[in-house]
Amino acid sequence: MGKIYERLMSDVRLQEGLKACINCGTCTAVCPAAEFYRYNPKNIVNIVQTQDDEEIIKLLKSDTIWYCGECMSCVTRCPRTNAPGQVIIALRTLSVELGYFVESEKGRQQYALAKVLCGNVLNYGYCVHPETFKYASHPEYGTVGKWIEDHLQDVYDRVGANYGKSGPGPLRKIARESLDDLQKIFDVTGGSARVEKIKDLSRKKAQEMGLSEEEYFNEVFNETHGEHLNQQNQ
Amino acid sequence: MIDFGYGISPSSAINLDKFDRTRFEELAREEPDVLKCMACGSCAASCPTAGHSDMNLRKVILLLGRGREDEALRMVSHCMLCGKCLIVCPRGINTRHLIPSVTKIYQKK
Amino acid sequence: MELTNQQRNVVIIGGGPAGIEASKALDALGYTVFLIERENRLGGHLGRWDRLFPYGTPADDVLGQMTASMGRVKWFTSTEVTQLNKLERGYNVILSNGLSVLADALLLTTGFTLFNASKKEEYGYGIYDKVITNADLEDYFSGIPVPAVGNPRRIGFVHCVGSRDEKVGNRYCSKVCCATAVKQACEIKQQFPDAVVYCFYMDLRMFGRGYEDMYLEAQKKYGVIFVRGRVSEVSEDKDGHLFVKAEDTLSGKPLRVTLDLLVLMAGMSHNRAVDPIARTLALSTMEDGFLKPKDSLTAAQASYCTGVFYAGACTGPKTLPETMAEARAAATNIHEYLQEQ
Amino acid sequence: MKDRFISGYNDFVLPFVIGMSFILIYLAIGIIRVIAQLPAQDRKKFFLSLINPKLWIINLKDIICDVLLHTRIWKRKPLLGYMHSSIAFGWFMLIVLGHIETWMFVPDRLSTFYYPVFFRFFVMETDHTIGGSFFFFLMDFFLLIVLSGVFLAMFKRIRSRIFGMRRTTNNQLPDRIAMYCLWAIFPVRLLAESFTAGIAGGSFLTRPMYWLFSNFLTNTYHILPTWWAYSTLLGTFFVLLPFTRYMHIPTEAFLIVLRNAGIKVSHPRKGYSIAQIYSCSNCGMCIDACPMMGQKKNLRYATVYFNRLLRRRNWARCEESADKCLMCGKCVAVCPVGVDSCNIKRSLRGLKAAPAPADYGYFSTYSLSESATTSPSSAEPAAGQEKILYYAGCMTQLTPVISKAVGTVLDRAGVNWEFMDRDGGICCGRPLILAGRDERAREMIRSNTELIRQSGATVLLLSCPICYKVFRENYDLKGIRIVHYTEYFDELVRLGRITLRNSGEKLVYHDPCELGRGCKVYKEPRRVLGAVGELVEAEKHHDESICCGGSLGSLTLSYEDRKDITMHSLDNLLYASPERIVTACPLCLKTFSPYSPKKVSDFAEVVAQNMN
C-alpha cells in the first residue's frame, strides 16, 4: 500500500465510497460520462483498488478524473455499496492538493471554476449570480436569457424577486455580515487556502505556457485540444 | 443555424439493436470456434505484440460480436500470425486461422 | 432403560429433497420419523422446476423416484409446527393438525425461499410485463401459461439477481443461478431457435461436473451470447419492449439492447418461515438470515443446540446433490447422536 | 533380315502415328508455355542451365535414376521400385533396342518413327545370325521384364499392402482407361510379335508362343488385327496421356531439368508448378506418409489429390486442402518425383489470401533486451571472439524451460552471449511465410535484421527450428553465422567447451519437421544425445519422422485432429520403449507434453542436466 493511497483513504468520502469492487459494471452502464468521454468509472475504482501509487498518480495527473459529472447515478446501482462518484471527488481533491490538476487539460479548468464560483460565493453569497452569469459566455441562455440580461432589474421586479435589495426574497443582496461569515468560514475550513492554491499553481502553469492570466482563463474555459470524446469511429 | 461552440456527440455505447449480425454469423459459420471463446484472455496475454500494439484477440472476438468491426480490424492488422495464441487457448480455438477469416469476411464490403 | 430405535422419534421440518432423503435414511435405521411439510405436497422447490441442470433430467422424475417409497415415514403435508418446546431430553413438537410429538431429535430441512425479484427495483419485476423470473420460466417450460413469454425474438437472462448484492442484504453467491441460467438459455433457444439470447453475468460459476460442458454447448450449439456485465437498469419503451443498460465490461463500453423478454435469475434467500423456530430454540443465524451450523467444515449438520440438526439450503445456498448428501450426512449424525443418548 | 514390304507401311500404324504426333505436339506446347510462364529470372536460369555441361551430366544421371530406374522407390519399397523400373526401364529399352535393330538391319527406315516400334511386322527373317538372335533375345527379355511389371501393377490394384502401401490412389475414368491400355499394350505386343514370329523370327518368348498358336490358328488372318490392336492401344494411350496420371512419364524429365536449374515455386499453377503437378505420378506414396491420414475424413487432403485438384483448377477445394496441410514436408520427402507440394500449397495460400492491410508500425517500439548487462558472461568480447545473439522466438517464450537451459549451457561453456528477446520480440516471419504471406513477413525480416545488426553479434543462435529455417532461407545476414542450438551444442561438445556424462537413460529423439526435413539437421542432435544416454530410434525417423501435430503450417486443422496426429506421432516415438522423448523444438515440446505417457524434454534441457 502506497503513501498516496493511504492519503486517499484518509478521505471519508473514499472510505465510504470504496469497499471492494467486483467489476460488475453497473456504474459504467448508467454513467452519462461513459457514453460521452473516454471514461469508465469502474476502471477508476479498479485503479484505486490496486493501491498502486504510481497508477494513482498517473490518474491524478490525467484528464480522466475530470470527466465525471458527479450526478451520482452510479451510487444507486452498485451492489457492493460503493460510490464511484465519491471516489472521484476524493481523487479530484487530492489532485488539487498535490498540484497535479494543472497537468491535464480538464484539470486546468479548475482555475476558471474556482475563480468564478468561489468569487460568486464570497462576493455575492450565491454560487450563480446575474453579475457573473453572462449571455456572452452562456449563449444557450437563449434569446429569452438575452432579454432578461438586457432588462435585469425590470424582469426580476416583475416576477417578484428582490434583486439587489436588502431583506428576504430571491436574489436579495446578501448582507455584509453574512458575506463576512462566509469569508471566515472559507478561511478556517481551508476553502480560501484551496482557492489560493488553485490560483497560485494555475498562474505558474500559465507562465509556463506563456499565457497571461486572462488568456489562461479563456484557454481553460473555452478550448479543447486533447482527444476526450469516446465516439466510435464508424 | 447558430454555432454555440459545442454540439451533440454520438454515444459511445454498444447498441446491440443496431448491430447487424449477418457478418458475424458468416464468421461463425466459417469459424464455429469463435463462439467458444470464454474471454479468458490467454491469447492477449501471450501475444508478442502485447505492450507494443493494441492487438488483443479476446477483444477482437468480443468487438466483432458487438458490431465494433472497425476497431477489431484495426487490431487485427497488427497480427504477426505467430500462432502463440493457438497454443495457449484453453478452448482449442483455432485463433490463428481466425485472423485471415476475419479479414476475408470483413474486408469485402 | 434401553430404548429401541423404533421408540425414538425424529421430527424433520421441511419436506423438500433434504427432508425426504433424510427421513428415508432415518427410517431405514429404524427410527420413527415424522416429516412435516407446510405446502400441500412434498418436494419443495424441486416440485416447481421443470428440468434440472446439467443433463436436463425432468424434476418430476427425480422427485417421483425420491418419494416412490417413503417406508414407514409418517409424513404430513399442509402442516406447520405451531409450538415447539425444549424438554429435558428432546423436544415437544405440536403440529397444526393437532398432533403432538415427543422428538428425540429435530432435523431442520427448511430450505430457502426464492429471492423476491421485485426488490431489485431497477429491473422492474412486477412493473414491466416482460420481466419474469427463473421460476416463472420453469412454469412456462412445465406448460403453465406465462403470457409474458409470448413469442420473443430477443431474450435476456440476468444473473445474480438478489445474490452477491449488499444492497438487498445478500452478499453471498446463490451458486445454482449460473447453471440454471445457462440451462434455461439453451431450453428457450430450443423453443425459439431464431431468438437472440443474451446472458448478462458477472462471473460464470460453472463449478460442477458437466456444467462447463453445458456452458460450451450454450455457446457453440445454441449461440447464446454471454455479456460480462451486470444489468444496471431496465426500462420499458413505448411498445412495451425492455430497454436494458449494462456495461460490456470486457470491452469497457456501455451497452444498450432492447429485449422482448428478460429473465431474472432470482437467487436463494433464507426461508423466513424458519425464523420463529430459530428464535424459540435460540439457534444462531448468519447476518443474511441463514442458519449457522456449528462448524461449516467439520460439523455442518450440527446446530449449537443439542439434538437439533440441519440439512440442505437452510444453512445457505446448495445444489440438489449437495442437499441430498447433507441429508444423508444429517441422518448419520442423528443416528450417532441418538446412539450416544 | 530385310523389309517385308516395299512400302514399309501399313495402315495399322496410323493410330500410333496420330497418338504419338498428338502427344509430341502437346508436350512441345506445354513446355513452351511453362517456360513462358516462368518469371524472367527463372527463365534466364533455365536457359543458362542448358549450356552448362555439368548440369547436363547431373540431369542425365537424375533422369536415368529417377525416371527410368526409380531408385528412390527402390530404396523405400523394393518391390514397388521393381514394378516401376521394370515398366519404365523395360519399355525404354524396347524402344532403344527397336531403334538399334532398325539402324542395324534396315537403316533407311530409321526416318519413319513408327518403323522401330512395329519392327517385327515389317521385317522378315531371312537368315539366322548370332546378332539377330541376340537382339531377338534382348527384345523378348525386356518384354518379359515389362510384362512382369505390368503383372505386378495389376496385382497392386488388388493387393496394395504387399507393396508396403496401406492406401493407394483412387483412379478417375481417363486414368483407368489409360491404365487398362497400358496393361494391354505389352500382352498384345507379345501376341502380335508371337503371331509374326514365324515370319520375323523370335526368341525364347515369342517363338514358343508362335508354335503354340500355330497349332490351332491355321491361317494368318489374325496377324494384322493384333498389330492393329497394338497400334490402337498405343495411340489411345498417348492421346489420353495428358489427361491422366501417366503424364508424369514425359513431364518428369522436364521437371528434373527445371529443378536442377535452381527454379523455385512462385505461383501455384504457372510455370514450374505446372511441371510439378503434371509430374505427379499419382503413385499415392504421399497418402501413407501424411500424418493427417490417421483419420479417414482427411484422406481427401492428401497431396496426390491436391495435385489432381490443382490440375483441374478446382480452386475452392484446392484452397481447403492447402490450408489444411501441416507443411511437415513428409510428402515431399517420400515423393518419388520430388514434387515440391508444400511450396505449391504455400504459394496458393498467398494467392488466395484476402488482401489485409497490415500495420506493423509498432515494430519500432521493440528493442534488444537489456541482457547485455544482466548476463554474467557478457563482458566486452575480446577481438576475434565470437559474440552470440540468442533469439528464442515466440514459441520458446511459451516454454521458458528451453531458454533457461540454453542459458545454462552457454554460461557453462563460457560463451559470450546476449538474449535478443528476453522481454519479447518480433516474430521471425516464418509463420507468415507458411501462411503464404511472404510480403508481410518481409517487414518482420527487415526489423529483426536491423536489431540483429545493431547487436554486433557474430553468431545468431536459435532454439526454434521454425525460426531457424526462416533465418537460414529468408534473411540476409552476411557475416553472421546462423546456427541451431543442436548444432551449436554439438560443436561445444566437440571443442570440449562442455563435457557430458552418460546417464544411461534410454532416449528417443524426435526430428522436428522444420529442423529435419526442413534444414536437414539430423546427426548433430543424435551425436550429443548419444553421449548423454542410450539413444534409440523411433519406428520412423530422420526424414520419415512424423509431425507432432502442433505445426504452424496448417491453418485450419482442428484441435481434435491435431491431437490425433500427436497421439500417432507419440506411438511412433515410443516404438523402442524409450524412457524419455527428446525434441529440439519448443512447439513439439508444447504439443507432446500434455499427452505423452513418457517424459518429454527439450534437447537443451537434457544437455543442461547432463553437463559435468
Add this chain to the structure above:
Amino acid sequence: MNYEGKKKIWSEFQKEIPDDKYFYARSCIRQNFNPGAEQAFLDIVRNRFGKDFYEDPLHTTCGGIAYHSDTTPEETSMTIIARQFSLMNQAGYRNFVVSCVTSFGLHTEILQTWEEHPEIEAKIHELLWKACKREFTKPDFLMHSSDMMYHYRFLISEQARYPLINVHTGEPLKVVEHIGCHYSKIFPSKSVGGAEYPRVLAGLVEALGGSVVDYPERRHCCGFGFRQYLVKANRGYSLTNTYKKFESMEPFHPDLIITNCPGCNYFLDRWQYVIAETSGKTYGDTPGYGIPVLSSEEVSALVMGYDPWDLGLQMHQVAVEPLLDKMGVQYDKSRKYKGVGGKDLGIPASPANIRIF
C-alpha cells in the same frame, strides 16, 4: 407497465413529512432563472395553506455547486450549512426545507456523514464557532420543496382551477417527470418513492389530474454535471445527455415536463432551444414549439390559478402557451414580456426554429 407493482415499491419508500413550521433555504439557480417559482411556493404554503415557512435574509448559498465543481473542501460546505442550521435554530425552527436539489443532496449527505462520523460533526461545531461564533443543532427533518408539494398535493388539488387535463379532449395531460439526480440517487431512503420510481412528482401529477409518462431514459441525468456545464469547453456533455433524454421521450409526445430540480429545469428548457437552433428539431406535440419544462412549484401554482406571467413563466425559453391552452388557463398574451405596471421591456428575439410565444 404494472401500476400495482410501482405502488408496492412506493409503499416501501415512505417519508415522514412534518406538516408545518419550516426554515426555508433558497436555491442559487432558481433565484437566477426562475425566481417566481420560489415566490409562488412561499405564497402557496403561507397564504393559501396558512403554514409557517420562515426565510432568514441572512442565509446564503450552501456552496453546493462550488463543492461539486471541486473548488471547495467538504468542510467549507459543511460549515456553511452548519451556519444555516444555526440561523434556523436562532429563528426557532426544527424543520429545514431547501429549494435546490443539489443542496438537498449535499445536506442529506452531510447529515449522513455526521451520523456515521460524529468526530466530523464535532469538528464542524468547532470550525463554525471559530469562524462565526455560532452554535448549531441539526434539524429534525430535512425536506426538499418538492417533498412539500407532494405532501400538500391534495390541498393543492382541492384548490385546483386548471387541473392537468386537456380541456379539448378531456384526457389527462401526459407529463414527463424528471427528478434531480441528487434528490434520491445517493440516498434513496431519504426520498419519497425511492430512486427507481420516485413518487414525489408522480404523486403530485396524479393528484393534479395528469398522467405520468415513463420513458426509457427517465432515470438519466439531465447532464448538468457541474463543471461539465459551467466550463464552456465541456458543455457538449451537458447538451448530449439532455438530447438523449429528449430522443427517448419523443415517441411518447409529452405535454409537459415537470422537474423538482432548478438546474434540470433550466437545462431541459435551454437545451431544447440549442437542439432546435443547431439541428432544427423540436419535441412535443405542437410543431415548432418545444415541451414546456416547469418545476413542481410552477405546476402547482399554475393549477391553482396563478397568473403565468406573475409566476415568471416568461423566463423560460420554451413557450408555455401551448400548455396553457391545453389546460385552459386564462392568460393575457400581451402581458408576457411586460414589466411591472405594464412597462414595455421589448420582446426577446425570435429564434429561428423554436417559437417563444
